[in-house]
Amino acid sequence: MAPNDSAQTTGVTADEAGGTVVGRRKAARYVVPVAVAAVAAATIGLVPALADSGDPELPEITAQQLVEKIAASDQQQLSGMLKISTDLGIPSFGGLVDSFVPGGTGGGDTSGAAPEAKLTELASGTHTLRIAADGPDRQSLSVLDKGSEYSVVHNGADVWAYDSGSDEVYHQRAEGGSGDHHTAGKAVPGTPKEMAEKALAAVGDTTSVTVDGTARVAGRDAYQLLIKPKQSGSTIGSIRVAVDAEHGVPLKFTLAPSGGGKAVVDAGFTRVDFGKPDASAFSFTPPKGARVTEADELTADMHEKGSAFEKGPAFEKELAQLGGGPGAVNVIGEGWSAVAEIDGGGSAEGLTGDGAAGLPAEAQGFLGSFGDKVTGGFGTGTVFKTRLVNALLTEDGKVYVGAVTKDTLVKVAESAR
Known part of the structure; x- marks a missing residue:
């Protein structure tokens, strides 16, 4: 045709x-x-x-x-x-x-x-x-x-x-x-x-x-x-x-x-x-x-009874730290190497280390199964890996996420400081 x-x-x-x-x-x-x-x-x-x-x-x-x-x-x-x-x-x-x-x-x-x-x-x-x-x-x-x-x-x-x-x-x-x-x-x-x-x-x-x-x-x-x-x-x-x-x-x-x-x-x-x-x-x-x-x-x-999240104060801090809080989003770079910087507005303690104890076992396994500790100009953080999208969660609660390699993600986070 x-x-x-x-x-x-x-x-x-x-x-x-x-x-x-x-x-x-x-x-x-x-x-x-x-x-x-x-x-x-x-x-x-x-x-x-x-x-x-x-x-x-x-x-x-x-x-x-x-x-x-x-x-x-x-x-x-x-x-x-x-x-x-x-x-x-x-x-x-x-x-x-x-x-x-x-x-x-x-x-x-x-x-x-x-x-x-x-x-x-x-x-x-x-x-x-x-x-x-x-x-x-x-x-x-x-x-x-x-x-x-x-x-x-x-x-x-x-x-x-x-x-x-x-x-x-x-x-x-x-x-x-x-x-x-x-x-x-x-x-x-x-x-x-x-x-x-x-x-x-x-x-x-x-x-x-x-x-x-x-x-x-x-x-x-x-x-x-x-x-x-x-x-x-x-x-x-x-x-x-x-x-x-x-x-x-x-x-x-x-x-x-x-x-x-x-x-x-x-x-x-x-x-x-x-x-x-x-x-x-x-x-x-x-x-x-x-x-x-x-x-x-x-x-x-659901409005009458409240969902598990609305009733579970243990989750409120963790939920706020994944894109909540100030919620500011800044895109660094362009095209395929673009990385979104998300200001979670607080410490990442609730999602890493002992702070994850308040999450359900399935969530702990999900986070822990593909997380790598990293350090850089941003301090310390954890990179959560998939074959497509990687995300870096820093100790001060910022999230850097994109379809980029782990090394690229760390470099972007360092340059943003």
Whole structure:
């Protein structure tokens, strides 16, 4: 298919690309080291390049034209299966989420089927997803793992989530509850389109973007867009996006680390159909005997009883130190080597050493399993490591975080003093 020359390159924000059915809660601050990966995707420069010859043979296209094709794509209907593998080099989020997020085992009388907790599990391991979409008001997603199924169905004003393992149902309507039902149409995490749009959200001079041949993905002809940082010090080696040659929809997204080894994120369709999905894909009736939790009732109950965090003074100091307090954020550098400096407003004692004793065991294991003590012009601190994002927490409560190497992080912290 000939390139869409009339398309214009547009940035796509993370808000457009995703969101949870219900709002994030304070507990999310505990995963600050991995929540700001978007810093690494800043500033992408478009370098025109002709596609290499490959199989299948497709018309030549430049990187600029291919990015425009992605931006112009407005495919409203599709269905299929995709596989997502994530290896951040950290423990599974499962136990951590259960301890902190309402809806987990430590969250009190809440719904274990709430998407905010269940979909976080996609941040580690390998998962098979079945998805379908028919316009902005009808989407469904099912996570098929280990003989059980977790599904989220958005149909008009209703959002249903069902966990077959616990036989729990979560229901939300637009007229009430703790979120906008339209976010359900955006909250399809792990899709190649969502990931590609985040990577292409900003443009600049720090990145090389080229077309690197062609491929067959899920039986479809695709161009391969290769995104590589020009700067040193990043934990990201490259991002490869397979783009459907006809529709401009990203079919596969692979993020390779600069340190080598298996991909940090590898998400791609194994089967895809761009026709209108069957209406049954967006139909849901709670199974007989299942426990049903209404979002508005859940929100009212939480306000009345208070969550585990609101009742647990042992956590207040630690929560404030991860982005709370003054909350000042300063971005140091640009592009792939950008680092966010966050002023926590106090000592980091509560999150390191003996001060961590007040945290749940899962949180202590999470922090301690990938923390390294470091020293420098900033004094002493701890670097919390993943294969993608590293974070340095100093003794005076400042946090430096970015998709950069440990050495780069320490140098940035020293230069900031």
